[in-house]
Amino acid sequence: MSAFNTPFLLGFDELEEMLGRMTKSAEGFPPYNIEQLNDGKLRITLAVAGYVDSDLDMTLEDNQLIIRGHQDQDTEHRYLHRGIAARHFIKSFVLADGMKIEGARLENGLLHIDLKRPEKQTRIQKITIQTDSSPVVLNAGRKKK
Numbered sequence: 801m802s803a804f805n806t807p808f809l810l811g812f813d814e815l816e817e818m819l820g821r822m823t824k825s826a827e828g829f830p831p832y833n834i835e836q837l838n839d840g841k842l843r844i845t846l847a848v849a850g851y852v853d854s855d856l857d858m859t860l861e862d863n864q865l866i867i868r869g870h871q872d873q874d875t876e877h878r879y880l881h882r883g884i885a886a887r888h889f890i891k892s893f894v895l896a897d898g899m900k901i902e903g904a905r906l907e908n909g910l911l912h913i914d915l916k917r918p919e920k921q922t923r924i925q926k927i928t929i930q931t932d933s934s935p936v937v938l939n940a941g942r943k944k945k
Contacts (some may be wrong), residue, residue, distance in 0.1 A: 818864060818894055829889050830869070840917040841902070844893060849909035850884055856911065858904060865893045865901070867911070 835843040848856065848869060857868045871886045879899030905912050 815894075829887070830891065832891065835915075839868060840919070842915040842917065843912040844915070845890065846911040846913075847909065848906070848911050850886065851906075851909075851911075853906050856906070858913070860895075863895045863897065863899070865895055865913070867891045867913075 830846045830848050832846045835845065837843055845866075846867065851871060855869055855871050855899050857870075859866050859868075867890070869889045871888070875887060895915070896917070900916045900918070902914040902916050904914070919925060
């Protein structure tokens, strides 16, 4: 039983699918923080030690921020112990409508992604109720009886 399986939440099936995909890919690597900054800003910080900017790819697909990391296998060194991860990862975050990505920077092994929340706006729309005797208005002013 899904939280979205209620007659009061209509049209949220895409959100439910997106949450399902994120749950499946919710691996713990790389570790990350989400900070609340001032003025409605947020910062996501991922610990990506050993990755350079060319190893990282960040895309926004609809409302989903996807960060991918990839490193080629190091064949030049012979390790006795390898505790520093050299692997691929995908980390996803669902952003609310209107969220803006202000920028991203990589410094000291940390990838900082700055986001800005949209200002909350109330949306009110007057809906005209048609009766059997009134014409129904369709696209581009065409009328149907």
